Amino acid sequence: MSFTQAIIEALESLNGNKMRSGLTVLGIVIGVAAVIAMLAVGNGAQASITGSISSIGTNLLFVFSGSPNQEGPPGSGGRSGNNERPLTLGDANALLDQFAAPSVEMVAPAIQGNGLLNFSSEKTNTSISGVTPEYYQVRNLELAEGEFINQEHILGRMSVTVLGPETAIALFGHADGVVGETIRIEGQPFRIIGVLVARGGGAFGSEDNAAYIPFTTAQARLIKRGSRDQVDVIFVQATTAEAVPSAVEEVSSIIRQRHRTPVGLDDFTVFTQQDFLSIFSQITGVLTIFLGGIAGISLLVGGIGIMNIMLVSVTERTKEIGLRKALGARKRDILLQFLTESSLLSLIGGIIGIIFGWVIARIVEQVATATGNNFIPIVGWDAVLLSTGFSAAIGLFFGIYPASRAANLEPVEALRYE
Amino acid sequence: MDWVIEARSLTKTYVMGEIEVQALRDVSFDVTRGEVVAIMGPSGSGKSTMMNTLGCLDRPTSGEYILDGESVAQMNDDQLASVRNRKIGFVFQSFNLLSRLTALGNVELPLRYAGLTQGRRERAQKALEAVGLADRMTHRPYELSGGQQQRVAVARALVNNPAIIMADEPTGNLDSKVGKEIMNLLLSLNKELGTTLVIVTHDQKIAEQAQRIIRLKDGELDVIEKGNGGSA
Incomplete structure (x- = not known):
């Protein structure tokens, strides 16, 4: 058949x-x-x-404090948690050394926390980052209107903020025309100087739902850390995407030297975008x-x-x-x-x-x-x-x-x- | 003589649990080409076993069976299937038509298994015309009377030009008038086409229309009588 x-x-x-x-x-x-x-x-x-x-930028490095392979609670084994040094502004500045770190283009330290924002009766909880002007370029941000935090704001520890579009909508109902308004972050008044372009959901929470304030302002008034110049994360931009591996090496050796940690017992972690991917x-x-x-x-x-x-x-x-x-x-x-x-x-x-x-x-x-x-x-x-x-x-x-x-x-x- | 069936010492033994049942014991006979033969016997006489063996549906336990020149006793399943397809046409008591298919489709079935790809429809139409169902070709079995269904079955049996037609109680499910018609059809096809006809029955009247009657009893050949059918 x-x-x-x-x-x-x-x-x-x-x-x-x-x-x-x-x-x-x-x-x-x-x-x-x-x-x-x-x-x-x-x-x-x-x-x-x-x-x-990928939208973060392909030549981005993240430096966090803490060992990449922490085993056991602090104090156990040969390594004590007390020996771990936090990342500092000094670390961030050291990475700008053209000779020790030729693959590093730009460095943006930041401290991060959460806080309550309110405008009259509207409230929203969002992540607050204390950042430097470099952050704008390193993180590939785009402004819908207004300006980003500049050196003047940093030096003057000014109470200004740049909002993500979602945060702006949460407070005002719209994202445009809010520059110049004053909102309260954790009860303190901040003037809005810019609003970012919507970017869509991100890998680490939405970047659209955030408030950026000058690093010095955050340090002094909003996000208290153990020492005055402590930072939570250092964003490093490599010169090119191809330079990322050498940038990782350079960044690691500089911080290792500054923290005086033996090789293999780093008290910090360098992540690349590839690692995240x-x-x-x-x-x-x-x-x-x-x-x-x-x-x-x-x-x-x-x-x-x-x-x-x-x-x-x-x-x-x-x-x-x-x-x-x-x-x-x-x-x-x-x-x-x-x-x-x-x-x-x-x-x-x-x-x-x-x-x-x-x-x-x-x-x-x-x-x-x-x-x-x-x-x-x-x-x-x-x-x-x-x-x-x-x-x-x-x-x-x-x-x-x-x-x-x-x-x-x-x-x-x-x-x-x- | 031109033998179409040569049965030599056919024996069939079934093993049921620990008991061996001899359904056929050393049965020998011949059938000439074009002959009409009836196989008779009370139930349990080995009639069905005889029919299954002659129809190549089953192999004898021992003995020799030559059908139309081919020794079939030792064949494997697929070879037997091929012999059934080429040399035997079956007519069953309960018609056994496929209800999904039309009369034409049912008659075409043996041609499909013969591997024929062309001319099937025409041959099936001819066979249906030969049994007088030219106007019922596209009907399905449930749209046909019992007699008509059996006619379709007869057409299916002869469509492959078989050497013998095995009819197992062909009138058993029909009333006597229609039964007579079917018998007449089978006998006239035998005359016209010369196809050997083997009828298994327990009906004396049917059997007497054959030229010879083979009587079985307890699995053994009892007697071969002459029937009233015309000489072979």
Whole structure:
């Protein structure tokens, strides 16, 4: 029997039991749709996160205090927490040494905290960063209006602030035309000198929801730290993206020298944007596999549904199988007939499932957009091919047992079956 | 003589648990081409086993069976399937038509398994015309009367130009008038086409229309009688 013949006959047979075929297909549809949608969400999350990390700028380094591989609580082992020195303004300035650190373009120390902002009765809680004018360039910021913090503000410890657009909207209901207004941060009056351009959700909380104030002002009045010149993070801009690895080396050796820490026992951590990228792609990769795996289980359940139905169908059609054998059907004819049916079931389910999964992904996108998240689930060709192949394989795999049972029926027994 | 069936010492033993049941014991006979033969016997006489063995649905435990020049006793399943397809046409008591298919589709089935890709429709149409169902070709089995369904089955049996037609109680599910019509159809096809006809029945009236009646008893050949059918 030819292959097209087998397909036509299988379609006839499936058509003969629409309700049952439909329900069986539904199992596969749900499985495939879940796989497609989950992988799309996972890929979308990955793209969104890596995209926002990339938007920070590719030649950015972060220096934090604290060891990258802290083991045990401070005081335990050979290294005491007391020996850890915080990062200071001195450290930041030392990085500007053209000879010791030729790969460093610009340095922006910052201290960060959270605080309550209010304008008349509107309140919002947001992150507050004490920054220097360099921060603007190092972090690749863009102003929608007004100006950024300048040297004059730093020297005068002035009470001025630059707001992220979300923060501005939270306080005023709009982001434009708020320059010149005075708001209160932790009860103290600050004049708004600029508003940033919206950038979308970031990897470390939204940068749109933030307030930037002069470093010296923050240090003196808002964010108290142990010593006067302590900083929380130093942002370093390398001269080029290619210079990032050498910049890491230079920054590390300068701070190591200043903190007098032996190699391998650093009390600070240098992160590059690449490090963040790989960490987050690892996390979202695990997330994607996890989601896909759960969805895969439902596909497996759909496959077992196919096997179940095919077994019922074989039993029900025992007499038909006997007759076909009496008329000259060989084992492989019967095998082909039932395998074609189960494969068609899962293939049809797969195709509908892909469409369905794509629709779900679009719905997730709509919901994300409606709630203000810039998140686009990505239905990749790999996911489509994967789930089509997987569902066809499931149809074949779970079809083999019922089909071989049918093929191996004894014609005499099968014909006698009522 | 031109033998179409040569059965030599056919024996079939079933093992049921610890008991061995001998359904056929050392049965030998021949059938000439174009002959009409009836196989008779009370239930349990080995009639069905005989029918299954002659129809190549089952192999004898021992003995030799030559069908139209081919020794089939030692063949494997697929070879038997091929022999059934080429040399045997079956007519069953309960018609055994596929309800999803039209009359034409049912008659085409053996041609499909023969690997024929062209001319199937025409041959199936001819076969249906031969059994007098030219105007019922696109009907499905449930739209046909019992007699018409059995006619479709007869058309299906002869569409492959088989050496023999095996009819297992062909009139068992029909009333006597329609049964007579089916018997007449089978006998006239035998005359026109020269197809050997083997009828398994317990109905004496049917059996007497054959040229010879093979009577089985307890799995053994009891007697071969001459029937009232015309000479072979």
